[in-house]
Structures are given as structure tokens and as C-alpha cells.
Amino acid sequence: MHEIVVIGLVALQLALGYGFVYPKFAGDNQLRLLWLDVLTMVITLGVTGLLYANKNLDFSLIFFDTEWWIFTIAVGAILEVPLYLHYTRKREMKHWNKHGKIYWIEGVTESEVTRALSDTKYNRLRTRRARLVLVSLGLGSVGMMYASAFLGAYGKLSTYLEGIGLLSSLVLYFILRSSVRIVADAPDDLLDERQIAVRNRAYLLSYRTMFFPLFGLLILQMGNLEMTFFADPQVGVIDGGALFIATAMLMAALPSIFVALGDKGEDGIGLDLSAGGNRL
Amino acid sequence: MGRKPKTEEPQVLNRIEELRLAKGLSRQELADAAGVHYQTVGYLERGEYSPSLSLALRIARVLGEPIETMFWTVEENSHA
Numbered sequence: 452m453h454e455i456v457v458i459g460l461v462a463l464q465l466a467l468g469y470g471f472v473y474p475k476f477a478g479d480n481q482l483r484l485l486w487l488d489v490l491t492m493v494i495t496l497g498v499t500g501l502l503y504a505n506k507n508l509d510f511s512l513i514f515f516d517t518e519w520w521i522f523t524i525a526v527g528a529i530l531e532v533p534l535y536l537h538y539t540r541k542r543e544m545k546h547w548n549k550h551g552k553i554y555w556i557e558g559v560t561e562s563e564v565t566r567a568l569s570d571t572k573y574n575r576l577r578t579r580r581a582r583l584v585l586v587s588l589g590l591g592s593v594g595m596m597y598a599s600a601f602l603g604a605y606g607k608l609s610t611y612l613e614g615i616g617l618l619s620s621l622v623l624y625f626i627l628r629s630s631v632r633i634v635a636d637a638p639d640d641l642l643d644e645r646q647i648a649v650r651n652r653a654y655l656l657s658y659r660t661m662f663f664p665l666f667g668l669l670i671l672q673m674g675n676l677e678m679t680f681f682a683d684p685q686v687g688v689i690d691g692g693a694l695f696i697a698t699a700m701l702m703a704a705l706p707s708i709f710v711a712l713g714d715k716g717e718d719g720i721g722l723d724l725s726a727g728g729n730r731l
Numbered sequence: 732m733g734r735k736p737k738t739e740e741p742q743v744l745n746r747i748e749e750l751r752l753a754k755g756l757s758r759q760e761l762a763d764a765a766g767v768h769y770q771t772v773g774y775l776e777r778g779e780y781s782p783s784l785s786l787a788l789r790i791a792r793v794l795g796e797p798i799e800t801m802f803w804t805v806e807e808n809s810h811a
Contacts, residue, residue, distance in 0.1 A: 645774060
């Protein structure tokens with residue numbers, strides 16, 4: 452029953468959004484549409500939160516049960532795709548707006564990358580030392596999320612650790628991204644040949660590094676340990692949701708981490724992460 | 732026959748900094764003219780990055796110097 456209520460709320464949000472709010476306030480501006488969409492989703496989350504937060508209800512997502520907020524976001528995403536495609540096609544939106552091209556796969560805009568590449572305002576974040584601090588704190592935050600998965604016995608401590616770890620790793624991820632001038636996420640069109648080489652090398656190292664956490668998860672699975680996904684932490688049960696989110700965060704951040712370690716900062720100092728040569 | 736390990740590849744040296752200063756250009760100006768980031772000019776000048784042929788030709792054109800007098804390898808240097 453509670454699933455139907457959430458689906459109804461999301462449907463109402465989308466009907467109001469695509470029927471009234473977006474045509475009136477976003478028109479054919481992609482970026483504005485995106486922000487309005489985030490705003491309406493936050494409002495829907497607020498309403499579902501008021502109804503279901505701390506009620507200890509499981510929401511069925513067919514394959515597994517989850518919490519109210521994940522269910523709301525998942526239903527929103529599924530219902531929105533056809534509406535979004537219809538909206539953009541009807542207006543012949545070519546994913547361009549006054550802020551420049553949007554690179555959907557990379558998740559960046561042209562102006563965002565161009566600005567980051569020429570920016571000198573945050574050069575204090577681009578020294579070797581600053582990058583090492585950011586990388587260490589970021590890895591520490593991801594470590595907190597991993598640790599929280601095994602601390603179900605400590606109840607609230609586990610929840611706090613996961614929450615603080617998630618929040619700080621998100622914040623640090625965006626600062627680190629800015630520190631490396633978004634090189635790790637930028638498309639070829641906006642980088643020069645050296646930056647493309649640095650980015651590609653970072654992805655190679657990230658791919659190889661991801662073997663270790665994924666192997667760790669495999670070992671856990673082989674151990675036949677009890678695991679839950681996005682449910683309240685319990686004694687002796689591993690929080691698979693926390694493991695999944697921590698691994699996803701690590702995967703997203705690793706390319707920027709390797710760019711931060713390998714590319715020289717504004718102070719001209721960096722590690723040589725190339726295969727022994729004079730270039731990355 | 733495979734590619735030589737990078738450690739065995741001779742380092743490419745250049746006169747970019749000397750020619751840039753002689754022309755009165757800043758790193759940023761050279762970078763804009765050659766279509767690269769200003770940090771990349773720093774890497775090139777320090778010999779820490781070997782440019783592609785296309786980039787080397789662009790830089791040579793901006794600095795008005797034949798490419799063969801701008802770039803050489805450490806081996807050539809020791810033979811000279």
C-alpha cells in the first residue's frame with residue numbers, strides 16, 4: 452500500500468513538473484530543467500520523508516526491499532525517462548544551451564570544464580600538499596563507509612559513520628575534482644593531448660586498482676556471510692548497501708585521485724605514475 | 732618487434748622556453764596560440780612531456796623556427 456502512495460506522489464510531481472512548471476520556467480534550457488527537476492524531487496522526498504521516515508517500513512523494488520528514499524528516487528527515475536525524452540524531442544532540444552554543450556556520459560558541461568581549466572581562484576587546492584590531503588581525507592571517508600558496513604552491532608554508530616562518510620566523501624570528491632581541473636571527467640574535445648594522456652593513464656590505474664575492493668567483496672560473498680541491502684543495521688549482519696555505496700564512491704573518485712597524484716600541481720610537484728618514462 | 736620500454740627511450744629536449752622568451756611570449760600566450768593548456772607548455776619546456784608531431788609542428792609554427800632545430804634527443808646531444 453505505501454508503495455502505491457509513493458508512486459502516486461511521484462506521478463503527481465512529474466505531472467505538475469512536465470505539465471506546468473518546466474514548460475513555464477525551464478522552456479528549452481536543459482540546465483534549468485535539470486535544476487527544477489532536482490528541486491521537485493527534493494520536495495517529493497520531503498513529503499515521503501514526512502510520511503515514512505523512521506516508520507521502519509520496507510518498500511519492495513521487485514528484486515529486493517529497500518528504504519523509502521531509495522524507493523522514491525528509483526520510481527522517480529523510472530517514470531521520468533519517457534517523459535523527459537518526450538519533452539526534449541517535442542522542443543527539439545539538442546542538449547545545448549547558453550551554458551554550452553552538456554556531455555551526458557561524462558556528466559560535465561562545456562562551460563564547467565573550460566572554467567575549471569583556466570581557473571586560478573582555487574590554485575591553493577592545486578598544490579601537491581593540498582592534493583595529498585584531499586586524497587587522504589577522501590580515502591578515509593570511503594574507509595568510514597566500508598567500516599560502517601561491519602558495525603551493525605553498534606547500531607547508531609554504524610549509521611552515523613555511514614552518513615558522515617558518505618557526506619564527506621561526496622564533498623571531498625567535488626573539491627578533488629576541482630583540484631584536478633575536472634581533467635578526469637572531461638571529454639577529449641576539451642582537453643589537450645597531454646591532459647588526455649594523463650586522464651587515460653588515470654583510468655587504466657583505476658581499473659587495475661578496482662580489482663582489490665571487488666575481490667574483497669567476492670571473498671565476503673564466498674564466506675557466505677549474512678548481508679542486507681539498504682535495511683536497518685543488525686547485529687552480526689553486514690550492510691551490503693554501505694559496501695555497495697562505498698565501492699561506487701571509490702570507483703567514481705579513483706580517476707581524479709590518480710590524476711591528483713600523477714599530474715603536477717601549480718607548485719610543479721607530482722609523482723611519476725607513468726610506466727617509468729618521462730611522460731604520463 | 733615490440734615498442735622499447737619508456738625507460739630506454741631517449742629523452743626529447745627542446746628550445747621552446749628559449750624561443751618563447753626571445754619572442755616575448757608568456758606561457759599562456761604560447762599555449763593559446765598552440766591550442767594547449769598553459770601547464771602543458773611547462774611540461775614541454777622542462778622536457779617532461781614529448782609532444783606529438785602535430786603539436787610540435789604547431790609550436791614550431793608559432794615560434795617561427797624549423798622543427799628540427801627546436802627538438803632533439805639526448806642521444807643526438809651526446810653525439811654532437
